[in-house]
Amino acid sequence: MAQHKEASNVSTSAARFIQEQLIAIRRHLHSHPELSHEEVETTAYIRKQLQDAGIRIAPFPLRTGIVAEIGGGKEGPLIAIRADIDALPIQEETGLPFASEVAGRMHACGHDFHTAAVLGTAFLLKEREETLAGTVRFLFQPAEEKAKGALEVIASGALKGVQAIFGLHNKPDLPVGTIGIKEGPIMAAADGFVVEVEGRGSHAAVPEASVDPIVISAHIITALQTIVSRNVGALDSAVVSITRLNSGTAWNVIPDKALFDGTLRTFDENVRTAVRERFERIATTVARAFGGAANVRWLEGPPAVVNDGAWAEAARSAARAVGLTPIAPMPSPAGEDFAFYRREVPGLFAFLGTEGPQEWHHPAFDVDERALPLGASFFAELAEIALNRLSHTAHTSTKGKISQ
Incomplete structure (x- = not known):
């Protein structure tokens, strides 16, 4: 990790320390799925997790979903990390002891995993809040499955001032320990x-x-x-x-x-x-x-998710720093409303290996929970890299203007 000098080296062992907590969060969400625009209890649960960790809630008007922030407020750059929180109208057939308790509803796309991983990122960065070079805004977004939630978050003003945004999706066909990162189109x-x-x-x-x-x-x-x-x-x-x-x-x-x-x-x-x-x-x-x-x-659905080349390289650095192996993934023909964020600001969307038994939207879909701390530590590392780069760029730009 020493060669990645701009990385803050958020410890993967720190994420593993909270692994059981993240698994418990993921399993609770998995047992209590809510459909798009119905994520009332999910939102309340996320809010409690954030408040219990002392993380401030940002006052953006969302009926479901929630926004939180960690960092220096108005000082320094602002980046965002997004997690989607809604489930699907599918009858679960996994046989898991924590399977859905709601008939005909299931987290068959892994949004419970995404939410738990991003909460883990928030927990990790809260411990380092005083050293952050800016602010990280967490978007726990509703209604991704209807491709409406991102637009609602944008309409709320939660993307205002954001200089870069990052997201990921679990990928059942990639091994745990790998992460798919590429420039250009990654989802259709x-x-x-x-x-x-x-x-x-x-x-x-x-x-x-x-x-x-x-x-x-x-x-x-x-x-x-x-x-x-x-x-x-x-x-x-x-x-x-x-x-x-x-x-x-x-x-x-x-x-x-x-x-x-x-x-x-x-x-x-x-x-x-x-x-x-x-x-x-x-x-x-x-x-x-x-x-x-x-x-x-x-x-009309979301446009293609297209990654920035510069942020792809930063993501590879973050991945290596936390023990993940970056690979070049095949783009997915599935849609993702993360594309609406990317239409507004630079950023990157990645595929985190979760080694599942079935593809997305299958009644027997599941994830390997060993990937939870990897996702949390990856985002924490990437957040620090991004804030440091943006802060350095702003400082260099200011010095250049003064010298002129």
Whole structure:
């Protein structure tokens, strides 16, 4: 660790000292999951943990979720660390002794892990508050699963003045002790779409009197498969998935309308725009060719999460300093509303290895709790590196202005 001179060397052993506390926090949250915008008890529990540790609560108006701060107030730079706190409408099938106590609700994406790890970071930095070169703001964010929570936190003013923001997600396919850090896109833009196809109904025995919206939909869906294979370059990527098709009410009636929906995933904003334009052109022109009409409605999700190169290198330094092995991860086609923060300020999002039995959103999803102190100590180390760098940059800039 000695070679990382700008790192404050927050001890991993200190995080391990509170490991049992972090496990207890994670298991409590896991047993009591709450859905997006319903995280009332979760918020109260986080608040108590923060207050018991003497960490100040920041007065930002959030209905659920909470913001806390550690450090010198108005003195020095300000950075943020984010944890998401909501669960999913999934029936848990892990068989764990601390499994969800709420039917049809589960922390199947590991937000309980994220919350516990970031609380651990807060506990570690509170012990070093007097030595911090600035302020660390902790965003315990609601409603990530609806891709709305980050926007609500931003609207509350909690991102005002923040100079860098950091977040992570557990990664079941990475071993404990590794962390995925990369420059550029790491999670995809996640858009939804709904296509309404209008035709003309008829008796099923008299199809010539109809404009069949089911046939039109089938042709549109088939044609949409050409977007990725023929309109997206080999070095780019996109996913177009149709996940639902509804039409009709009886076996002997050709209906007037059909509806299908699905999702679009992209990593590049230009590709995102081009695919959406091509999608709409295919849907509307194919429908018109069959004598019908199609209306495309977009459910715009978060943009891609794109990491800063400079903060990626800082994160690698922090990871090595606490005994983590940085690796170059494959980007995930899943969406993350952390992207909305990154649209406002520089920052980085990482994948922490948790060696789970199943992927995110699976009923048997779980994490290896040995990764909890690693996540806590990584964020604490990165926070100190970031504050020191920003403080040094500000000091150098001020000296330059004076000398001029």
